[in-house]
Each structure stands twice: as C-alpha cells, then as structure tokens.
Amino acid sequence: MGGSSAINGVFAIRGQPADYDGWAAAGNSGWEFETILPFFRQLERDLDFANEWHGTDGPIPIRRYRGPQLTPIQKGFLESVRGSGYPWIEDLNAPGGIGLGPTPLNEVDGVRQSTSLTYLAPARTRQNLTIRAGVLVDRIVIRGDRAIGVQLAVPAETIPSDSVILTAGTYGSPAILLRSGIGPAQDLQDLGIEVKADPCRCGR
Ligand SMILES: Cc1cc2nc3c(=O)[nH]c(=O)nc-3n(C[C@H](O)[C@H](O)[C@H](O)COP(=O)(O)OP(=O)(O)OC[C@H]3O[C@@H](n4cnc5c(N)ncnc54)[C@H](O)[C@@H]3O)c2cc1C
Numbered sequence: 001m002g003g004s005s006a007i008n009g010v011f012a013i014r015g016q017p018a019d020y021d022g023w024a025a026a027g028n029s030g031w032e033f034e035t036i037l038p039f040f041r042q043l044e045r046d047l048d049f050a051n052e053w054h055g056t057d058g059p060i061p062i063r064r065y066r067g068p069q070l071t072p073i074q075k076g077f078l079e080s081v082r083g084s085g086y087p088w089i090e091d092l093n094a095p096g097g098i099g100l101g102p103t104p105l106n107e108v109d110g111v112r113q114s115t116s117l118t119y120l121a122p123a124r125t126r127q128n129l130t131i132r133a134g135v136l137v138d139r140i141v142i143r144g145d146r147a148i149g150v151q152l153a154v155p156a157e158t159i160p161s162d163s164v165i166l167t168a169g170t171y172g173s174p175a176i177l178l179r180s181g182i183g184p185a186q187d188l189q190d191l192g193i194e195v196k197a198d199p200c201r202c203g204r
Contacts, residue, residue, distance in 0.1 A: 001114075001116040001120060001131070001133070002114035002115050002116030002117070002120070003115070003169055004169065005112075005114040005115045005116070006112070006115075006116055008112070010105045010106050010107040010112050011105065012060070012062045012093075012104045012105055012106040013092060013093065013103070013104055014040060014093045016095065016096075016097070016098065017033035017095050018033075020033040021033055033095075037053070040055070040093075041053075041054060041055035041058070042055055042058050043055065043058045043059065043060050044058045044060050044061075044062050045057055045058050045059070045060065045061045045062065046062045046063075046093075046104075047061055047062065047063040047108075048062075048063060048064050048091075048104075049091055049093075049094075053091070053093065053094045053095070059118040059119055060106050060113050060118045061106065061108050061118075062093075062104050062105065062106055063104070063105060063107070063108060064101075064102035064103060064104055064105065065102060065103070065105070066102050078100065081100055082100060086099045086100040087099035087100070088100055088101060089101035090102070092104060134154070135152055135154065135155070136152065136153045136154040137150055137151075137152055137153070137168065137172075137176055138151045138152060138153035138176075138179060139151050139176055139179040139180040139181075140164055140166065140176065140177075140180040140182075141158060141160075141180075142180060142181065142182075142196045145197075147161075147163070147164040148160060148161070148162075149161050149164070150164055178193070179193065180196065181194050181195050181196035181197070182197045182198075182199065183198065184198060184200070184202050185198040
C-alpha cells in the first residue's frame with residue numbers, strides 16, 4: 001500500500017513557480033503555480049514554516065534537518081558547496097528557492113510518511129471503503145463513452161462501477177489505458193485492441 005511513496009527517498013521538494021507556469025503556457029491549463037499552490041498547502045503540515053507558501057495542518061508532515069542534526073558527511077558536503085557561490089536558502093520550497101539549504105523531507109523520527117500512513121490509515125475504518133491487496137487490473141470496461149467498471153486480470157473478476165479513478169502510476173496508468181482501448185488508434189489496432197478513444201488523435 002502506498003505505491004512508490006512507500007519506497008521513495010522522502011525528498012519533499014516542490015518545483016519552482018516558473019516550471020508550473022511553463023507547463024500551463026504550453027497548453028496545460030490548471031497547472032499554473034497560483035492554481036496548484038493551494039493543493040501544495042493542503043497536503044502538508046510544514047513543521048518549520050507557517051506563511052503564505054505553506055500549509056500547517058495537512059496530512060503529510062514536512063521537516064528539515066539543520067546544524068547538529070546533520071551527519072558529518074552532510075556537514076562536509078554543505079561546507080564544501082557553500083564556498084562555490086550558491087546562495088543559502090532556508091526554505092527551498094518557497095519561490096526563488098534555488099540554491100543550498102536544508103532539504104525538506106516527508107520523514108519524522110526516521111519514519112517515511114507515505115500516502116498509506118498519511119492518507120489511507122485515517123480512512124481505513126470508513127464503511128464505504130474496501131481495500132484489496134494482490135489485485136492486478138487489466139483494463140477499464142467502457143460502454144459508449146462511459147467507464148462502467150474495471151476488469152481484473154488477477155483474480156479474474158469484473159467490478160461494475162459508476163465512476164473509475166485511475167491512479168496506477170507513471171507506467172501502470174498508460175498501460176491500463178492502452179489495454180482499455182484508449183490511445184493511438186493505429187497502435188491499438190495493430191495489437192487487436194478495439195479502439196475506444198484516441199484522445200491525442202496521434203494515430204501512431
Ligand atoms: C526509488 C524511488 C525514489 C523516489 N524518491 C522520491 C523522493 O525522494 N521525492 C519525491 O517527491 N518523489 C520520489 N519518488 C517519486 C514518487 O515516489 C512518485 O512520483 C509517486 O509515488 C507517484 O505516485 P502515484 O500515485 O502517481 O503512483 P505510484 O506511487 O507509482 O502508485 C501506483 C500504484 O498502482 C499500482 N499499480 C500499477 N499498475 C497496476 C495494475 N495493473 N493493477 C493494480 N495496481 C497497479 C502500483 O503497484 C502502485 O501501488 C521516488 C520514486 C522511486 C521509485
């Protein structure tokens with residue numbers, strides 16, 4: 001449970017505003033920094049900063065190690081890089097945070113704050129939630145232009161549903177979409193998959 005957030009490196013570092021604004025300018029409306037800042041604030045409980053850039057009551061605690069909390073190797077690294085002209089930045093997650101400074105981490109007392117711990121654990125007792133492990137999704141079942149369920153590969157089973165939210169990660173989500181018939185039409189036809197939609201109309 002928790003996907004890659006259960007194994008990742010606990011670096012909780014945002015991009016810079018210009019990164020997101022660049023995505024929006026490229027045609028991806030909704031990715032402007034101004035639009036996504038409230039979501040950054042909502043997900044975090046920053047234990048070091050309380051200001052316009054940070055949330056203080058979200059589910060994911062974020063902290064930075066400093067001074068005596070650093071290991072000798074970390075101290076040595078910081079000292080050596082400090083002499084090379086990078087500015088010292090206390091808050092790398094605030095706009096303009098490009099330089100050298102304490103790394104924001106989603107880790108507290110040596111425990112990685114995965115989405116399983118921070119989001120799923122408090123919701124486990126909900127009556128309308130069923131968590132199933134060991135399940136492999138084959139595809140989304142589509143009728144007309146609507147998702148009406150999920151076809152599992154393991155175990156062999158179809159789960160009907162009014163709505164489906166696909167969150168199978170960078171590799172899993174596109175693969176499930178392709179098996180569902182959503183993707184470049186020619187590629188799907190070559191594989192004998194019935195084309196349900198070719199959103200980018202990119203053919204191949
Ligand atoms: C080694 C490593 C270190 C990282 N370090 C950092 C870091 O320090 N800081 C940072 O911000 N990010 C880091 N990341 C990236 C970060 O963990 C991911 O960006 C994030 O977890 C992605 O979340 P997600 O929900 O999109 O997908 P995922 O976390 O990948 O979750 C997708 C889930 O879907 C499941 N799934 C996929 N296909 C199927 C299927 N067919 N049927 C059923 N289930 C399926 C997967 O098993 C997984 O549980 C790291 C990633 C890795 C791998």
